[in-house]
Amino acid sequence: VGILIIEGVFSISGEANLSHHFSRVNRITAHWILNTIGLVLMFIGLIIIVVNKNNYGKPHFQTSHGKLGLSSIVIACVVAAFGILANNTRLVYPTIRPILIKVGHAFGGIAMTILFIATIINGVYSNKHMGEPGNGLICAALVIAAVLVLFKPIIAAIARTKVILRPPQPHNQST
Numbered sequence: 001v002g003i004l005i006i007e008g009v010f011s012i013s014g015e016a017n018l019s020h021h022f023s024r025v026n027r028i029t030a031h032w033i034l035n036t037i038g039l040v041l042m043f044i045g046l047i048i049i050v051v052n053k054n055n056y057g058k059p060h061f062q063t064s065h066g067k068l069g070l071s072s073i074v075i076a077c078v079v080a081a082f083g084i085l086a087n088n089t090r091l092v093y094p095t096i097r098p099i100l101i102k103v104g105h106a107f108g109g110i111a112m113t114i115l116f117i118a119t120i121i122n123g124v125y126s127n128k129h130m131g132e133p134g135n136g137l138i139c140a141a142l143v144i145a146a147v148l149v150l151f152k153p154i155i156a157a158i159a160r161t162k163v164i165l166r167p168p169q170p171h172n173q174s175t
Helices: 002-013 024-056 064-087 098-124 135-165
Strands: none
Touching: 002 024, 002 098, 002 135, 024 064, 064 098, 098 135
């Protein structure tokens, strides 16, 4: 699931292994396909976890890992909804400027990716796994991966934010 979502993030920036030769339109299509598959697989995983907890009579979403994971999935659904809107801005234009939706989707995607990685780190550092060799390396690798994955999207989101904050340019109306 993580690989699909990370590849989806990379595909939009043109850094992906699978889609670096694609046009912008095809990269956007690859982005939403990969992220949709990742989200569906997350839901399947969530259903498996809930069924397994029911089978063993254990409580649901009691650990910080469970709560963080559930909130990450809910936020991912909101970000996906903004992604659908960002891909179809003609539905809300001119009421809402398309760049506002796209920047909101970009920052939401960045926050969602950080939450996903935090959820994984939280699961690795649960009490039953504390002290196992290699946990520190796993955490460091995840943090480094987050920086590498999110660097270009953060730069792009900041650049688009600067466009939003600029005063509107007067229209050149020549006859």
